[in-house]
Amino acid sequence: MGLVSPIVGRLIDRVGGSPVMSAGSVLCAAGCAGLAVAETLVAYYAAWICLGLAMRSTLYDAAFASLARIGGPEARRPIAQITLLGGLASTCFWPIGHLLAEAFGWRGALLVYAGFALLTLPLHLAIPGARHQDNASPEQMRRLPSLALRRHDRTIAALLYATIVTLTNGLNSGLSAHMIGVLTELGLGAGLAVSVSSLRGIGQSTARLAEILFGGRLHPIDLNLGATLVLPLCFTVGLASGGYMAAAVGFTLFYGAGIGILSITRGTLPLVLFDYRTYGAFVGKLLVPSFVLSAVSPLVFAAVIEHFGAPGALYLAIAMSSAILAAAIALKTLAARQDLST
Numbered sequence: 001m002g003l004v005s006p007i008v009g010r011l012i013d014r015v016g017g018s019p020v021m022s023a024g025s026v027l028c029a030a031g032c033a034g035l036a037v038a039e040t041l042v043a044y045y046a047a048w049i050c051l052g053l054a055m056r057s058t059l060y061d062a063a064f065a066s067l068a069r070i071g072g073p074e075a076r077r078p079i080a081q082i083t084l085l086g087g088l089a090s091t092c093f094w095p096i097g098h099l100l101a102e103a104f105g106w107r108g109a110l111l112v113y114a115g116f117a118l119l120t121l122p123l124h125l126a127i128p129g130a131r132h133q134d135n136a137s138p139e140q141m142r143r144l145p146s147l148a149l150r151r152h153d154r155t156i157a158a159l160l161y162a163t164i165v166t167l168t169n170g171l172n173s174g175l176s177a178h179m180i181g182v183l184t185e186l187g188l189g190a191g192l193a194v195s196v197s198s199l200r201g202i203g204q205s206t207a208r209l210a211e212i213l214f215g216g217r218l219h220p221i222d223l224n225l226g227a228t229l230v231l232p233l234c235f236t237v238g239l240a241s242g243g244y245m246a247a248a249v250g251f252t253l254f255y256g257a258g259i260g261i262l263s264i265t266r267g268t269l270p271l272v273l274f275d276y277r278t279y280g281a282f283v284g285k286l287l288v289p290s291f292v293l294s295a296v297s298p299l300v301f302a303a304v305i306e307h308f309g310a311p312g313a314l315y316l317a318i319a320m321s322s323a324i325l326a327a328a329i330a331l332k333t334l335a336a337r338q339d340l341s342t
Contacts, residue, residue, distance in 0.1 A: 009284020017066020024057025187242025203256025
């Protein structure tokens with residue numbers, strides 16, 4: 001995903017989301033089918049390479065770039081709506097996958113998943129090909145608030161945005177993979193840890209729904225800052241999860257809420273920071289480190305848990321989330337100097 005991210009972003013800018021995401025649907029089906037029939041390690045890795053290209057061409061970031069091309073600065077609300085529905089993916093498909101694997105085995109389940117991937121093809125083919133700037137009046141173009149107008153500020157904003165997205169994705173990838181284990185080691189029973197962990201999805205979906213209903217009153221930079229402020233606090237509360245059920249519940253709910261909002265601002269911040277006409281290509285480059293850290297992070301958290309226990313993982317999460325908060329504060333300061341978030 002990281003290697004092809006800039007290429008996919010440029011393609012969406014040039015030809016639109018429909019052909020790129022449609023090709024991604026086919027590649028996703030091919031990758032799932034390839035895994036299902038793989039008998040050698042080479043075939044297994046080849047299928048995952050195919051899936052990496054497919055995921056970069058179909059998941060949130062491809063959808064965000066497609067919406068930015070179609071809606072320009074008005075793409076914020078559709079981006080939030082997509083994340084609200086996308087948040088239900090694991091809620092629906094983890095149980096479905098479990099049932100399919102029990103009924104048909106894991107290879108059979110993957111073949112069914114290949115069919116699911118093909119079902120998205122007509123939807124991706126229906127994505128409009130129009131570009132927003134084709135209909136934008138000169139007056140609308142003059143009113144666009146963008147740090148891209150100043151090269152030095154654009155570079156700083158790009159670095160801060162990349163820092164926020166990279167650390168957020170790494171934190172989410174690493175901690176989510178070990179959430180149940182962390183809660184169990186802190187003192188919750190296995191069944192209770194699973195139930196409490198599921199509250200993360202509720203916090204995520206609730207926060208996204210609130211953003212859709214009321215978030216229009218907040219500038220994306222302010223919304224991003226508020227979400228980053230929640231994360232260090234929730235991880236600090238999480239240290240007491242073993243002794244206090246309220247702490248465990250608050251930790252998972254607010255962790256989900258913070259990550260849920262940051263998944264939205266990942267797509268909406270570039271609309272106000274950079275030129276939306278080159279959204280796909282520019283943001284595609286900035287996302288490369290986030291894919292790399294997302295791949296490495298679960299291993300890092302596993303090593304930390306092995307040597308320092310569950311509290312060590314939460315202290316690492318506090319350090320990472322504090323760095324995210326610092327970058328968000330710096331971005332807010334830069335925006336305030338430019339009168340961007342007014």
